[in-house]
Amino acid sequence: MGHTAVERTIFERPETEVGDGSGLLSREQLLAKLHAIGAERYHHRHPFHLRMHEGKLTRGQIQAWVLNRYYYQQMIPIKDAIILSRGDAEFRRAWRKRVVDHDGTGPGTGGIECWLQLAETCGLRREMVESCEHVLPAARFAVDSYIPLVSDGPFLQAVASSLTELFSGKLIALRMEFMNQHYPWLSQGLSYFKARLTQSREDAEFAFAYVFEHARTREEQELIAAALTRKCNLLWAQLDALYYAYVEPGFLPPGGYRFEEHGDGL
């Protein structure tokens, strides 16, 4: 796949030489290394997202994305609580905002609620989405891999798994623009993305500063890069599952949900 305008906009950073040596990378070099991984592996390049941004997805395919990604969304505060449980007090004070961002300050607030509003905007029943009953098994397996990524292995790996937020702000800004353009019926449901614009920038800055400061060897810096790769893989595999089942070749797994058959506003 060639690089599209979207990709160029997200990864516009000047090239920095990372080097093949074994020495400790500078702040700029580590950032460049992470951006190089993102440029190749972040899910902005996935054919499902490319079709989304080009306005080529049907309403049923958008519904499939919203429903399956809900399973990812509801996992975020769970994985953040696990990370929280492994940090010290200073770390916890900085990290706990993530749980608040997604769970809100009361019923009817927070990122998960906003995602449910997006689901309702595209014609899905809230209870059906919350049940996670119709999540594709392959999407579920990908999301579930987030738990060992933050539970097992060094704490640096757990923190570094959030570094996709280095890229998510720009992707979300572009996505909102494309959604308003191509899927105007979704425009009332974009509050999740609006909130993430600010949140993800703050989160990315903290996480990068933390891992840069706490990685004392090149091996630990490589661990950070590997964690980012694993996180990119689990995002990518979710879209693989969607594309395979709902776009091309369109083979639903046994028991897979058919959006067009259930009158969910198609």
Next chain:
Amino acid sequence: MGHTAVERTIFERPETEVGDGSGLLSREQLLAKLHAIGAERYHHRHPFHLRMHEGKLTRGQIQAWVLNRYYYQQMIPIKDAIILSRGDAEFRRAWRKRVVDHDGTGPGTGGIECWLQLAETCGLRREMVESCEHVLPAARFAVDSYIPLVSDGPFLQAVASSLTELFSGKLIALRMEFMNQHYPWLSQGLSYFKARLTQSREDAEFAFAYVFEHARTREEQELIAAALTRKCNLLWAQLDALYYAYVEPGFLPPGGYRFEEHGDGL
């Protein structure tokens, strides 16, 4: 997808009424319920296997299957060791043969070794396969989900996750026939499947007898069925990943291995 001759051969059991009630199922009813799940969800129906059995896979696609499924094979004694760790002495005495079957009685023996011989027969380097470096992330996520399936939840669920062996014997018998017919260059590498013909029948008989005896309520019987479904899902999702990346539409994930570019006997 319609039911092919292969499917009919594997699921030739007469229909038994399972019933919608909440009462305890008889031995025959439970077996019928499990066979109904298999008929819909076991991976003999997956398009990747259908193409394999029709002789339509290229050598590179067979290599991709062997390489990716190695990751599943090497997980088998790990998951069986976890199950072993949760049983009592009588259970362990019956279950431990599974670890032996896969690990063998010394270097150069056992199921994992046989799988590596299959890999070499189709032109893959043993070390490359053993490294698991080129396993598709989505296949890895599916296989990794085997660990919580046998570690978390009730012990009955862990044992019941092996019940796909109720169906594997017949699938393997047919596969060997089709492989000899369509891929004669593989014929010298089929020792794994030959051994499994006997092993899987013994294993299935023990596991079914165990779960039937130990499920004292209908809820526990439903747990058995749910475990079988989850196991079918993780087998199916591995083939989804292969089909998506290597057959149609053929979108490799970032960093995905291209079999045709590496001179592995293609």
